[in-house]
Amino acid sequence: MCDLPEAWLKRFDIKVMHYYISTNEGRFCDVREVSSDSILKYLENPDHVARSSAAQVNEYEAFLAGVLGKAEKVIHISMASNASEGFQRASTAAKGFDNVTVIDSGHLSSGMGFMVLYAGKMVKDGYTVEQICETLEKIRGKISTSFVVSTADNLYRNGKISAGVRNICQNLKLHPILYLAQSRIKVQGVAMGRDDRVFKEYIRRQLIHRKKIDTRVLFLTYAGCSVKQLEQIQEEVKKYVYFDRVVLQKASATISCNCGLGAFGLIFMKRIR
Numbered sequence: 001m002c003d004l005p006e007a008w009l010k011r012f013d014i015k016v017m018h019y020y021i022s023t024n025e026g027r028f029c030d031v032r033e034v035s036s037d038s039i040l041k042y043l044e045n046p047d048h049v050a051r052s053s054a055a056q057v058n059e060y061e062a063f064l065a066g067v068l069g070k071a072e073k074v075i076h077i078s079m080a081s082n083a084s085e086g087f088q089r090a091s092t093a094a095k096g097f098d099n100v101t102v103i104d105s106g107h108l109s110s111g112m113g114f115m116v117l118y119a120g121k122m123v124k125d126g127y128t129v130e131q132i133c134e135t136l137e138k139i140r141g142k143i144s145t146s147f148v149v150s151t152a153d154n155l156y157r158n159g160k161i162s163a164g165v166r167n168i169c170q171n172l173k174l175h176p177i178l179y180l181a182q183s184r185i186k187v188q189g190v191a192m193g194r195d196d197r198v199f200k201e202y203i204r205r206q207l208i209h210r211k212k213i214d215t216r217v218l219f220l221t222y223a224g225c226s227v228k229q230l231e232q233i234q235e236e237v238k239k240y241v242y243f244d245r246v247v248l249q250k251a252s253a254t255i256s257c258n259c260g261l262g263a264f265g266l267i268f269m270k271r272i273r
Helices: 006-011 036-042 057-068 086-094 109-124 129-142 153-157 163-172 195-207 227-238 253-259
Strands: 020-023 026-029 051-053 074-078 100-104 146-148 174-181 184-192 213-223 245-250 263-270
Touching: 020 253, 036 253, 051 253, 057 074, 057 086, 074 086, 074 109, 074 129, 086 100, 100 129, 109 129, 109 213, 109 245, 109 263, 129 263, 146 195, 153 163, 153 253, 163 174, 174 195, 184 195, 195 227, 195 263, 213 227, 213 253, 227 245, 227 263, 253 263
Parallel strands: 074 100, 213 245
Antiparallel strands: 020 026, 020 051, 146 174, 146 263, 174 184, 213 263
Protein backbone atom coordinates (compact mmCIF):
# COMPACT_ATOMS: atom_id res chain seq x y z
CA MET A 1 0.00 0.00 0.00
CA CYS A 2 2.97 2.38 0.31
CA ASP A 3 3.23 2.94 -3.48
CA LEU A 4 7.00 3.39 -3.65
CA PRO A 5 9.36 2.60 -6.54
CA GLU A 6 10.69 -0.96 -6.34
CA ALA A 7 14.27 0.34 -6.45
CA TRP A 8 13.70 2.37 -3.29
CA LEU A 9 12.23 -0.60 -1.44
CA LYS A 10 15.33 -2.61 -2.34
CA ARG A 11 17.71 0.22 -1.46
CA PHE A 12 16.42 0.37 2.12
CA ASP A 13 15.70 -3.37 2.35
CA ILE A 14 12.03 -2.74 3.12
CA LYS A 15 9.82 -5.81 3.47
CA VAL A 16 6.26 -5.41 2.17
CA MET A 17 3.04 -6.92 3.48
CA HIS A 18 0.58 -7.01 0.61
CA TYR A 19 -3.12 -6.16 0.53
CA TYR A 20 -5.63 -8.29 -1.37
CA ILE A 21 -8.21 -7.70 -4.08
CA SER A 22 -11.42 -9.75 -4.09
CA THR A 23 -13.35 -10.07 -7.36
CA ASN A 24 -16.02 -12.35 -8.80
CA GLU A 25 -13.18 -14.69 -9.76
CA GLY A 26 -11.41 -14.93 -6.39
CA ARG A 27 -8.95 -13.27 -4.00
CA PHE A 28 -5.66 -11.97 -5.40
CA CYS A 29 -2.50 -10.60 -3.82
CA ASP A 30 -1.90 -6.99 -4.82
CA VAL A 31 1.22 -6.42 -6.97
CA ARG A 32 2.17 -10.12 -7.03
CA GLU A 33 -1.03 -11.47 -8.62
CA VAL A 34 -2.92 -8.41 -9.85
CA SER A 35 -1.81 -5.03 -11.16
CA SER A 36 -3.38 -1.60 -11.36
CA ASP A 37 -3.78 -1.89 -15.14
CA SER A 38 -5.42 -5.31 -14.98
CA ILE A 39 -7.91 -4.32 -12.28
CA LEU A 40 -8.90 -1.15 -14.15
CA LYS A 41 -9.44 -3.20 -17.31
CA TYR A 42 -11.55 -5.67 -15.31
CA LEU A 43 -13.70 -2.86 -13.90
CA GLU A 44 -14.60 -1.58 -17.37
CA ASN A 45 -17.42 -4.12 -17.16
CA PRO A 46 -20.13 -2.47 -14.98
CA ASP A 47 -21.13 -5.90 -13.63
CA HIS A 48 -17.67 -6.50 -12.17
CA VAL A 49 -16.82 -5.60 -8.59
CA ALA A 50 -13.36 -5.44 -6.99
CA ARG A 51 -12.86 -4.77 -3.29
CA SER A 52 -9.62 -4.34 -1.38
CA SER A 53 -8.88 -5.74 2.07
CA ALA A 54 -5.99 -6.16 4.47
CA ALA A 55 -4.44 -9.56 5.11
CA GLN A 56 -5.84 -11.70 7.92
CA VAL A 57 -4.25 -11.80 11.38
CA ASN A 58 -2.63 -15.21 10.78
CA GLU A 59 -1.06 -13.86 7.56
CA TYR A 60 0.38 -10.91 9.47
CA GLU A 61 1.74 -13.32 12.08
CA ALA A 62 3.50 -15.36 9.40
CA PHE A 63 4.89 -12.21 7.79
CA LEU A 64 6.23 -10.81 11.07
CA ALA A 65 7.75 -14.15 12.04
CA GLY A 66 9.55 -14.29 8.70
CA VAL A 67 10.97 -10.78 9.07
CA LEU A 68 12.07 -11.49 12.64
CA GLY A 69 14.20 -14.31 11.24
CA LYS A 70 16.42 -11.58 9.77
CA ALA A 71 16.08 -8.76 12.32
CA GLU A 72 16.07 -8.35 16.09
CA LYS A 73 13.30 -5.73 16.05
CA VAL A 74 10.58 -4.79 13.58
CA ILE A 75 8.71 -1.56 12.93
CA HIS A 76 5.61 -2.23 10.84
CA ILE A 77 4.04 0.87 9.27
CA SER A 78 0.38 0.41 8.40
CA MET A 79 -2.17 2.19 6.27
CA ALA A 80 -4.37 4.81 8.03
CA SER A 81 -6.11 3.01 10.89
CA ASN A 82 -9.60 4.35 10.12
CA ALA A 83 -9.36 3.57 6.41
CA SER A 84 -8.87 -0.22 6.60
CA GLU A 85 -8.45 -3.12 9.02
CA GLY A 86 -4.70 -3.33 8.42
CA PHE A 87 -3.56 -1.47 11.55
CA GLN A 88 -5.89 -3.40 13.85
CA ARG A 89 -4.97 -6.79 12.37
CA ALA A 90 -1.24 -6.05 12.42
CA SER A 91 -1.52 -4.87 16.04
CA THR A 92 -3.32 -8.07 17.00
CA ALA A 93 -0.64 -10.16 15.27
CA ALA A 94 2.14 -8.16 16.98
CA LYS A 95 0.87 -9.17 20.43
CA GLY A 96 2.41 -12.60 19.85
CA PHE A 97 5.90 -11.07 19.63
CA ASP A 98 7.99 -9.07 22.10
CA ASN A 99 9.86 -6.93 19.60
CA VAL A 100 7.35 -5.68 17.02
CA THR A 101 6.11 -2.07 16.97
CA VAL A 102 3.11 -1.21 14.77
CA ILE A 103 2.79 2.41 13.62
CA ASP A 104 -0.36 4.00 12.21
CA SER A 105 0.94 6.02 9.26
CA GLY A 106 -2.25 8.07 9.11
CA HIS A 107 -1.95 7.92 5.33
CA LEU A 108 -2.14 5.58 2.35
CA SER A 109 -0.37 5.18 -0.96
CA SER A 110 2.75 7.34 -1.37
CA GLY A 111 1.79 9.41 1.70
CA MET A 112 2.36 6.27 3.71
CA GLY A 113 5.44 5.84 1.52
CA PHE A 114 6.99 9.02 2.94
CA MET A 115 6.75 7.51 6.44
CA VAL A 116 8.34 4.28 5.18
CA LEU A 117 11.22 6.15 3.53
CA TYR A 118 11.94 8.19 6.65
CA ALA A 119 12.03 5.02 8.74
CA GLY A 120 14.17 3.15 6.20
CA LYS A 121 16.78 5.91 6.09
CA MET A 122 16.89 6.20 9.88
CA VAL A 123 17.44 2.44 10.19
CA LYS A 124 20.37 2.72 7.75
CA ASP A 125 21.74 5.61 9.83
CA GLY A 126 21.65 3.57 13.03
CA TYR A 127 18.81 5.20 14.95
CA THR A 128 16.95 3.25 17.64
CA VAL A 129 13.36 2.02 17.40
CA GLU A 130 12.32 4.68 19.92
CA GLN A 131 13.99 7.49 17.96
CA ILE A 132 12.44 6.33 14.68
CA CYS A 133 8.94 6.05 16.14
CA GLU A 134 9.23 9.50 17.72
CA THR A 135 10.21 11.00 14.36
CA LEU A 136 7.36 9.26 12.55
CA GLU A 137 4.88 10.68 15.06
CA LYS A 138 6.21 14.18 14.32
CA ILE A 139 6.13 14.00 10.53
CA ARG A 140 2.73 12.31 10.20
CA GLY A 141 0.96 15.66 10.20
CA LYS A 142 3.46 17.15 7.76
CA ILE A 143 2.46 14.88 4.87
CA SER A 144 -0.18 15.95 2.36
CA THR A 145 -2.01 12.99 0.78
CA SER A 146 -4.88 13.69 -1.60
CA PHE A 147 -6.45 12.35 -4.79
CA VAL A 148 -8.90 13.65 -7.35
CA VAL A 149 -11.28 11.02 -8.67
CA SER A 150 -12.52 11.00 -12.25
CA THR A 151 -15.77 9.18 -11.44
CA ALA A 152 -17.58 8.34 -8.20
CA ASP A 153 -18.68 4.89 -9.48
CA ASN A 154 -15.91 2.88 -7.85
CA LEU A 155 -16.25 4.71 -4.54
CA TYR A 156 -19.94 3.82 -4.56
CA ARG A 157 -19.42 0.18 -5.57
CA ASN A 158 -16.92 -0.24 -2.73
CA GLY A 159 -19.20 1.31 -0.14
CA LYS A 160 -17.17 4.52 0.31
CA ILE A 161 -20.07 6.84 -0.62
CA SER A 162 -23.86 6.48 -0.82
CA ALA A 163 -25.93 6.01 -3.98
CA GLY A 164 -27.32 9.51 -3.50
CA VAL A 165 -23.87 11.11 -3.48
CA ARG A 166 -22.84 9.03 -6.49
CA ASN A 167 -25.93 10.18 -8.41
CA ILE A 168 -25.31 13.84 -7.58
CA CYS A 169 -21.71 13.54 -8.78
CA GLN A 170 -22.84 11.92 -12.03
CA ASN A 171 -25.64 14.38 -12.78
CA LEU A 172 -23.62 17.50 -12.00
CA LYS A 173 -20.30 16.20 -13.37
CA LEU A 174 -18.66 16.51 -9.97
CA HIS A 175 -15.30 14.94 -9.21
CA PRO A 176 -14.59 14.21 -5.52
CA ILE A 177 -11.29 15.35 -4.03
CA LEU A 178 -10.21 13.00 -1.25
CA TYR A 179 -7.60 13.64 1.41
CA LEU A 180 -6.26 11.99 4.55
CA ALA A 181 -6.74 13.51 8.00
CA GLN A 182 -6.98 11.95 11.47
CA SER A 183 -6.20 8.61 9.82
CA ARG A 184 -9.43 8.86 7.81
CA ILE A 185 -10.28 9.35 4.15
CA LYS A 186 -12.29 12.55 3.91
CA VAL A 187 -13.87 14.57 1.12
CA GLN A 188 -11.95 17.82 0.78
CA GLY A 189 -14.32 19.14 -1.84
CA VAL A 190 -15.39 18.65 -5.43
CA ALA A 191 -14.28 19.96 -8.80
CA MET A 192 -16.71 20.47 -11.67
CA GLY A 193 -16.44 20.11 -15.42
CA ARG A 194 -14.24 18.40 -17.99
CA ASP A 195 -11.24 16.33 -16.92
CA ASP A 196 -8.68 18.98 -17.98
CA ARG A 197 -10.52 21.70 -16.06
CA VAL A 198 -10.85 19.42 -13.03
CA PHE A 199 -7.16 18.52 -12.75
CA LYS A 200 -6.17 22.19 -13.05
CA GLU A 201 -8.51 23.14 -10.22
CA TYR A 202 -7.28 20.25 -8.07
CA ILE A 203 -3.62 21.18 -8.62
CA ARG A 204 -4.32 24.83 -7.79
CA ARG A 205 -6.00 23.86 -4.51
CA GLN A 206 -3.15 21.60 -3.42
CA LEU A 207 -0.23 23.85 -4.35
CA ILE A 208 -1.50 27.38 -3.84
CA HIS A 209 0.21 27.70 -0.44
CA ARG A 210 3.64 27.13 -1.99
CA LYS A 211 5.66 28.62 0.88
CA LYS A 212 4.52 25.80 3.18
CA ILE A 213 5.62 23.02 0.79
CA ASP A 214 8.86 21.04 1.01
CA THR A 215 9.97 21.12 -2.62
CA ARG A 216 12.43 18.22 -2.56
CA VAL A 217 10.05 15.44 -3.70
CA LEU A 218 6.58 15.22 -5.21
CA PHE A 219 4.84 11.91 -5.81
CA LEU A 220 2.45 12.05 -8.74
CA THR A 221 0.64 8.79 -8.02
CA TYR A 222 -1.88 7.78 -10.67
CA ALA A 223 -4.31 5.13 -11.86
CA GLY A 224 -4.65 4.64 -15.60
CA CYS A 225 -3.58 8.12 -16.70
CA SER A 226 -2.14 8.44 -20.20
CA VAL A 227 1.36 9.71 -20.96
CA LYS A 228 -0.19 12.91 -22.32
CA GLN A 229 -2.23 13.44 -19.16
CA LEU A 230 0.82 12.94 -16.96
CA GLU A 231 2.77 15.47 -19.03
CA GLN A 232 -0.07 18.00 -18.75
CA ILE A 233 -0.30 17.49 -14.99
CA GLN A 234 3.45 18.04 -14.58
CA GLU A 235 3.34 21.23 -16.65
CA GLU A 236 0.48 22.54 -14.54
CA VAL A 237 2.33 21.70 -11.32
CA LYS A 238 5.30 23.81 -12.47
CA LYS A 239 3.06 26.88 -12.62
CA TYR A 240 2.82 26.77 -8.83
CA VAL A 241 5.82 24.88 -7.42
CA TYR A 242 9.06 23.61 -8.90
CA PHE A 243 9.99 20.33 -7.21
CA ASP A 244 13.55 19.01 -7.27
CA ARG A 245 12.21 15.57 -8.08
CA VAL A 246 8.82 14.43 -9.40
CA VAL A 247 8.23 10.69 -9.02
CA LEU A 248 5.65 9.24 -11.41
CA GLN A 249 4.27 6.35 -9.39
CA LYS A 250 1.65 3.95 -10.68
CA ALA A 251 -0.86 3.27 -7.90
CA SER A 252 -1.34 -0.20 -6.51
CA ALA A 253 -4.38 -2.24 -7.49
CA THR A 254 -5.73 -1.54 -4.01
CA ILE A 255 -5.81 2.21 -4.66
CA SER A 256 -6.95 1.80 -8.26
CA CYS A 257 -9.96 -0.40 -7.52
CA ASN A 258 -11.30 2.27 -5.16
CA CYS A 259 -10.39 5.45 -7.09
CA GLY A 260 -10.92 4.18 -10.63
CA LEU A 261 -9.51 5.10 -14.04
CA GLY A 262 -8.00 8.56 -14.38
CA ALA A 263 -7.56 9.26 -10.68
CA PHE A 264 -4.31 10.82 -9.51
CA GLY A 265 -2.84 12.38 -6.43
CA LEU A 266 -0.23 14.98 -5.57
CA ILE A 267 1.56 13.75 -2.46
CA PHE A 268 4.25 15.81 -0.77
CA MET A 269 5.75 16.96 2.52
CA LYS A 270 5.08 20.29 4.16
CA ARG A 271 8.03 22.23 5.51
CA ILE A 272 9.18 21.18 8.97
CA ARG A 273 10.16 24.28 10.93
